[in-house]
Amino acid sequence: MDASLSLTFPDGAKRPFPIGITGAAIAGGISPSLLKRTVAMALDGEVRDLSDPITADARIEFINREDPRALELIRHDCAHVLAEAVQELFPGTQVTIGPVIENGFFYDFHREQPFTLDDLPVIEKKMREVIARDRPFTKQEWSRYKARSFFETKGEAFKVELVDAIPADQTLKMYAQGDWIDLCRGPHMTSTGKVGNAFKLMKVAGAYWRGDSSKPMLTRIYGTAFARQEELDAHLKQIEEAEKRDHRKLGREMDLFHFQDEGPGTVFWHAKGWTMFQELIAYNRRRIRRDYEEVNAPQILDKSLWETSGHWGWYQENMFAVKSAHAFMNPKDESADQKVFALKPMNCPGHVQIFKHGLKSYRDLPIRIAEFGIVHRYEASGALHGLMRVRGFTQDDAHVFCTEEQLEAEIMKINDLMMSVYRDFGFTEVVVKLATRPEKRVGTDAMWDHAEAILRKALGRMEAESGGAIKTGVNEGEGTFYGPKFEYTLRDAIGRDWQCGTTQVDFNLPERFGAFYIGSDGEKKQPVMVHRAIVGSLERFLGIIIESHAGHFPLWLAPEQVLVCPITSDADAYAERVTEAMLAHGLRARADLRNEKINYKVREHSLAKVPVIIAVGKREADETTVTVRRLGSQAQTVMSLADCIASLTDEATPPDLKRAKAALAGG
RNA sequence: GCCGGCGUAGCACAGCGGUAGUGCAGCGGUUUUGUAAACCGAAGGUCGGGAGUUCGAUCCUCUCCGCCGGCACCA
Numbered sequence: 001m002d003a004s005l006s007l008t009f010p011d012g013a014k015r016p017f018p019i020g021i022t023g024a025a026i027a028g029g030i031s032p033s034l035l036k037r038t039v040a041m042a043l044d045g046e047v048r049d050l051s052d053p054i055t056a057d058a059r060i061e062f063i064n065r066e067d068p069r070a071l072e073l074i075r076h077d078c079a080h081v082l083a084e085a086v087q088e089l090f091p092g093t094q095v096t097i098g099p100v101i102e103n104g105f106f107y108d109f110h111r112e113q114p115f116t117l118d119d120l121p122v123i124e125k126k127m128r129e130v131i132a133r134d135r136p137f138t139k140q141e142w143s144r145y146k147a148r149s150f151f152e153t154k155g156e157a158f159k160v161e162l163v164d165a166i167p168a169d170q171t172l173k174m175y176a177q178g179d180w181i182d183l184c185r186g187p188h189m190t191s192t193g194k195v196g197n198a199f200k201l202m203k204v205a206g207a208y209w210r211g212d213s214s215k216p217m218l219t220r221i222y223g224t225a226f227a228r229q230e231e232l233d234a235h236l237k238q239i240e241e242a243e244k245r246d247h248r249k250l251g252r253e254m255d256l257f258h259f260q261d262e263g264p265g266t267v268f269w270h271a272k273g274w275t276m277f278q279e280l281i282a283y284n285r286r287r288i289r290r291d292y293e294e295v296n297a298p299q300i301l302d303k304s305l306w307e308t309s310g311h312w313g314w315y316q317e318n319m320f321a322v323k324s325a326h327a328f329m330n331p332k333d334e335s336a337d338q339k340v341f342a343l344k345p346m347n348c349p350g351h352v353q354i355f356k357h358g359l360k361s362y363r364d365l366p367i368r369i370a371e372f373g374i375v376h377r378y379e380a381s382g383a384l385h386g387l388m389r390v391r392g393f394t395q396d397d398a399h400v401f402c403t404e405e406q407l408e409a410e411i412m413k414i415n416d417l418m419m420s421v422y423r424d425f426g427f428t429e430v431v432v433k434l435a436t437r438p439e440k441r442v443g444t445d446a447m448w449d450h451a452e453a454i455l456r457k458a459l460g461r462m463e464a465e466s467g468g469a470i471k472t473g474v475n476e477g478e479g480t481f482y483g484p485k486f487e488y489t490l491r492d493a494i495g496r497d498w499q500c501g502t503t504q505v506d507f508n509l510p511e512r513f514g515a516f517y518i519g520s521d522g523e524k525k526q527p528v529m530v531h532r533a534i535v536g537s538l539e540r541f542l543g544i545i546i547e548s549h550a551g552h553f554p555l556w557l558a559p560e561q562v563l564v565c566p567i568t569s570d571a572d573a574y575a576e577r578v579t580e581a582m583l584a585h586g587l588r589a590r591a592d593l594r595n596e597k598i599n600y601k602v603r604e605h606s607l608a609k610v611p612v613i614i615a616v617g618k619r620e621a622d623e624t625t626v627t628v629r630r631l632g633s634q635a636q637t638v639m640s641l642a643d644c645i646a647s648l649t650d651e652a653t654p655p656d657l658k659r660a661k662a663a664l665a666g667g
Numbered sequence: 668g669c670c671g672g673c674g675u676a677g678c679a680c681a682g683c684g685g686u687a688g689u690g691c692a693g694c695g696g697u698u699u700u701g702u703a704a705a706c707c708g709a710a711g712g713u714c715g716g717g718a719g720u721u722c723g724a725u726c727c728u729c730u731c732c733g734c735c736g737g738c739a740c741c742a
Contacts, residue, residue, distance in 0.1 A: 106737095114670060117736095205737030206670025213739045217670050220737070252678075261715075261733045315742055317668095346742060380668050380740060381733090389741075480742055504742090531742095568699045595699075603703035617701060629702065636702065 008059045023050040027062055038062040039070055039189035049139055049187045065194060065227050072100050077188055077195045078225040079105040084180040085126035095182065096158040096218060104224030108207055110158060114219040120201040134193030135178030139186060147172045147183060158209065159183055198232040199225035245550040247543040248386040254551055254609060265384045265391030267539055272559035279557055280538055281372055283654050284396045287421060292370040292398055297350025300341040308512055309349045310442055314481050318378045319345050347373035348531055351399040352513045360517040365527065366402035366410055373397045387543035394538040400530040407528050411458045411503055414532050418488055418501045419469065421534050424655040429491040431471045434459050435478035442481055443508045451505045452484045482508040492548035500541060504531040551609045552631060555652040562589035562648065563610045565601045567617035574621035578614065578641060585649050606631060612648065
């Protein structure tokens with residue numbers, strides 16, 4: 001008799017089994033129906049093929065399709081089914097990889113003629129056939145040689161490359177589903193039928209082999225799958241909802257901004273969008289007034305300055321160069337001014353120049369220079385995306401020049417400010433990641449060691465002192481060419497993550513530009529420079545605000561706060577009086593005196609997402625009251641004009657001012 | 668930049684080898700209205716730019732530009 005092992009079941013029962021018994025045998029031994037509904041098992045919490053022989057004592061759980069842990073298997077199996085379907089339909093198509101991703105899976109194929117959207121329904125149909133065949137997934141271990149020659153014979157060049165890339169000490173696992181077989185790490189469910197029908201192919205896209213733009217481009221087919229149809233439907237519905245709050249769509253509908261062909265990646269801010277933009281700047285300006293000096297540096301500067309900073313060398317492809325139009329058109333004309341300027345892609349060199357102007361003492365430090373700096377970067381055409389990725393944008397930028405001793409305190413101070421700003425905009429979940437030295441960089445390793453050590457220490461403090469609001473991590477090799485940085489990522493109302501803030505420690509630019517201060521010993525000292533942006537790009541941040549609120553802005557940000565609508569023209573004069581009173585109290589109010597029914601106006605202003613609609617008729621005029629209707633509610637509230645203004649002005653007070661008011665009131 | 672798709676009136680969309688329609692908005696009139704669309708009328712477009720094929724191109728081909736979905740990139 002074989003030696004035995006002991007398995008612990010979820011109910012706590014321990015039972016002995018012969019070594020090498022499979023999960024399937026155990027499940028089948030308990031009951032045929034258990035075996036039937038089990039798609040995989042977990043040994044000590046690790047998901048495994050049900051057919052795996054068990055070789056040691058463990059906790060065993062049987063996983064059915066509805067188990068949350070099965071979702072990944074369903075998606076992964078679905079990717080295999082997709083690959084089989086594609087190869088059956090389109091012989092000669094090469095397979096590469098097909099991983100599970102957030103919300104679904106994809107599979108990358110190589111085919112002379114890339115797939116298009118029209119191919120998806122056909123492929124889906126074939127997938128349903130493959131699933132209906134319900135072939136078991138069977139695992140085999142192959143030698144490297146066998147796998148390599150197998151794929152070579154089939155003309156699967158990419159798979160050959162994958163086989164070669166697997167470390168020599170690892171075994172090669174092949175999963176067969178009927179006649180179709182693929183190199184795969186596993187695990188899989190018991191058969192293709194377990195994938196079910198709650199799947200959908202979503203889109204096709206190009207993707208570079210191994211994520212490398214110098215390598216061939218493959219066709220990626222994205223799909224998603226769920227255990228049950230209702231979950232798939234809910235997911236599709238959610239995508240639809242997300243599309244409705246797309247800032248590009250809302251920007252058009254709400255008349256906030258537009259783009260046009262002549263200015264790719266640059267924003268035409270309309271009055272309403274610009275109102276929000278200015279409100280954002282005003283807020284940020286109030287937040288920095290105490291500690292920073294706000295400056296404004298030139299938009300174009302001689303290219304030599306950018307050579308000194310290193311940007312010209314590292315980022316030339318992404319910079320706009322500027323010459324006189326005459327010189328541009330007549331590059332050979334030596335009598336013309338052929339000087340080349342760069343449209344600034346960053347504010348730091350400008351701020352260094354301001355720092356350098358005049359002798360600085362150690363007593364002056366830290367010097368914090370802020371600018372709502374408009375920068376231009378020539379982003380790749382394919383990178384442009386509404387307000388989220390543009391070629392001209394405004395940074396809430398600042399540079400702190402300080403001593404090394406002051407550095408950590410400055411970083412923590414910046415962190416406090418950032419967290420406070422994010423809270424004011426309703427973002428409470430923040431992830432801060434330390435991005436360490438990249439391959440392409442300037443400065444000595446000693447410098448980097450030092451800078452990273454300081455940031456690491458600060459990172460630990462941030463997490464510890466945040467009371468759980470900050471989670472931290474490390475992005476190896478993701479730092480800037482001149483220094484390591486923190487990246488602040490916010491999670492919005494619908495769970496999407498946005499990288500906004502950044503704090504960068506820089507020992508290099510001050511040196512390159514020869515910036516110094518006079519130390520207490522009378523000697524010249526080099527300051528440390530900290531680059532920081534809180535919301536990053538104001539354009540982008542507004543895009544995030546638009547999407548996370550789906551256009552239903554908090555009152556203080558709403559471009560139009562109040563619309564006053566008379567019921568009939570008899571109340572026009574009163575409506576104007578109400579509007580004037582609101583305007584006088586700083587509210588953004590407007591009277592709608594058009595000859596339209598109240599129904600029409602309510603509908604129109606509701607669709608325009610105006611937060612407050614006020615209707616006034618004879619009744620209100622006689623009593624100096626207003627009838628208030630709030631966006632998102634059908635309720636009508638009658639109140640005195642004075643009360644209404646008092647409550648709206650309070651609500652429209654920006655969060656920072658509200659805090660100050662409350663502090664005052666609290667004594 | 669790369670792969671695929673798309674580009675028709677301010678917006679949302681039809682259409683198609685014989686130079687274009689619908690709805691909403693806008694404009695003119697009628698209507699004075701109590702909380703999500705009153706009625707009537709007239710008007711509005713070198714069908715993204717350029718070139719080619721054709722007797723004839725919004726439609727087919729090429730090319731450029733832009734946008735969309737991804738990939739790559741993001742100081």
